[in-house]
Amino acid sequence: MKKQIISLGTLACLAMAGCDNSLDNVVNQVSYNDDTYFTTPATISEAVTATYGLMLYKGLYSRDFYYLMDLTGNEAEADAPLLGDVLQLHDYSYAPNHAQINDLWSTAYKVTFRANLVIDKAAKVVPANDADKAKLTQYTSEAYFLKAYAEFLLVTLWGRVPIRKDYTENSEFYLPRASTEEVWKQVESDLANAIAGLPVAYANPAADLGRATKGAAIALLGKSYLYQKKYAEAAAQFELLTKAPYAYDLVPNLDELFTKSPVKNAETVFDIPHKAWGGWAEGSPYYMFGSQEGSGSGKNTLTGRAMEYGWNDWRNVFISDAAVNAFTYKDEAGKTYVDPRAKNTFYGDKASGGDVTYCDNCTGGAKPYPYAENGNGYRWRKYEPYEYKEKGELPQSDINSQVVRYADVLLMLAEAHVNSGKIAEALPLINKVRTRSAAFAYTTLGSKDEAMKKIMLERQLELSGEQVRWFDLIRWGIAKQTLNAEKKAKYPASSQSFFQDKHVLFPIPLTEKNTNPLVAKDISDDWN
Template identity: 90%
Template structure:
């Protein structure tokens, strides 16, 4: 999509410093506080931009979120160069002091704080025109969505967590853990508030902001997690008809090998912009200097560099993920799904792409299969069809959080679990047809249909940080991941995934600072 990148330059506003050049003439800028600064649509917009900026903060989409979800979900495996805390994710040896897990928790609560600030302060601004009133409504609705997204991550990854419902509660340093049910109610409430005020589309100058469709999709996904299948289906079905115009792009490469043009498939993504030089700050900002690197204009992601087989090669696609693309068709014959070629580089028998640099000036080159360990390396989210090396962590390939194919498959899953297998069949086939996979003539029994939708989501959404959430939601994480690990390491006696790993550990930082939470943790884990 054509992007307007919401930069991080206004983050300093939340540290109570002036962001407007007109403040240079104010004698005592330190007299400003949150009540005296955020008094206009312009300053509310700055606060909202600061909230958006957290999507690229520690734990999220500049770097850490890929490792957190791909390694725990066994879609990625650690390669030799991978070092530090992220190594612990692949064998589930992490604990409450794990850096990236602590960062994700912290950033999620920062996102609720900044979103709550927007909601609270915008309500006190007196608009000077109908245009200003509409803008304030939009800003508040965007903030409700961002808050709900943070809450969604917290409840799905940690379960019972403290709820910070509004800005006033930020003065409450200690909050108890709320039930999972109450957390979901908060997510639903915030998303409904977002839906009521978000636009369906934006003009060219505002692309990159969350839309009404994104909120509808996240609400449907929240219902799906709670097994509210009828409610989930109702939300997803809204996105298949007017006023929404979502569709599937012709080829997955349009989304995952280059900066995508404006397209019909993206429902909610994190826009990235390639590094523009040192005037924008360091390209290595993803290692924790998001709010202090240069001018704060960096919005690139390091995913391509970190995963790239011709760059840092820290991880590779797991054996289990590769093998999933080969399965039996309806006649019982072995079948290689064509989406393998969009997902990984490999050999001909696996279905992986065997050339790279297809669009480079010098033409296509043979992928060096035998020079890459098990031979299989990530292609999705990599730029190697357009250049030989990344050279710097500077990818501008947008992070797809929810796309229309995901919506169709979630709708199919909701229908199957509601006993409407016939309605699910064309939805699954529509997604498969885009990549040239054979069409199912039947999904079989309900149990057979569930197995098919599970496989379909694994193949279509491979490497998109969805697998872990799906395995947890389906209740099959332990049996699936341990079976995959056993197949990879048959001689190992290690117990990889244990029952406790269904949830992340409550971070050590929270335990050390909040006695109400510290006294409500079982077995020093969650």
């Protein structure tokens, strides 16, 4: 089946790694189809760029993904300005027609479609020389990685889903749901293909920001094994990233990752760069609210999180009481201890460990300013610009979204070791993460159960607000008991049962049910 290639220049301009303005001069673009257009390494590159561009589309990192994961995982709590369907995420009142859930589902399948196109068309291009051959291998491998990431989201959030294995299958309008085992097998296969062809690093890192690397694919494969409880296989992948040729390490200060956008650092394994590539003259700063590929957004690849979460801006959310309280716990002597990472994570009062000043690095005026907790409550500091500017003023944050970073890898490796009975090997990994932020080092992790509790806490503290906790709670099987206990502590007078058994998976979107009869007949209780 032939597909018309319409406005590919617009797709390519959602670039993670640049955009070729020469496309503006192509004659009769609408006369192309997928067989006649994607015939050179240059056009395959455009298709890869358009696939990366979906990371900034509805449901993902320009907007929505932070709401979806932080509110359902109770790391963020709704403030009064938070309205509409986003508010439903906070109390699990969402339904199969929920807009953001539907958008994430749709965008994930768009990623698989475009990635499959790249893989199919690149295989048919005859390279003119070794350089072209190397480029085609790289582009294909990037597509495999992006496809696997989309499939990872689908299987972890929805379980059994239709899976489009290749481009020729896209001509099949309806596909049934595959088993979770089949989807995981596809994720593993796609990541193996990605690992085989991706570079350890790019020759020009500044020009290739955001591109997947071999290390990113290895990390995602290890994570996929961990989620399936294949602990030995997971550990083997993570351990690769701790030694040459990989040079990952922890940056000295978390602020290097979360209060300003880094150009390059040793901790990032895979991230989504946010940048105003061409200036606001090329598009509206509010492009994230519309159709990002058709609203004249130009080259802007920014995120609205800082503005929407910002206490000195739109004030849509607080950091949850449960997240704040987790930073105060007992040390090994049984004494109350406030973890120093609290100051990097949220603004609050001295007792909570939160940062009590902001604008510490602003220029001009009498600064820093005191943070007035009374009336503001506890508010996010991570992913906010307030150490460098008083207000965000527009939804134009350029603080990169961390998808996988080295601290996460170390903690996942520690978890794999603990579940394989290698508790002693997990101890230095956890302590490496803790001591980076000057938290005390554990002398022992105790029994397997005690070690897992420490890892669970460590992941909650270190990765707070990074869209990780929901996934952790679900895969550990403790989401219902944990989240309902947190909600009950916050709303003791409420008789509502917030998290129900069905919420371990998102509802299959109503749009899929209405258009795919093979899926519609396979949904239980109008949910999943």
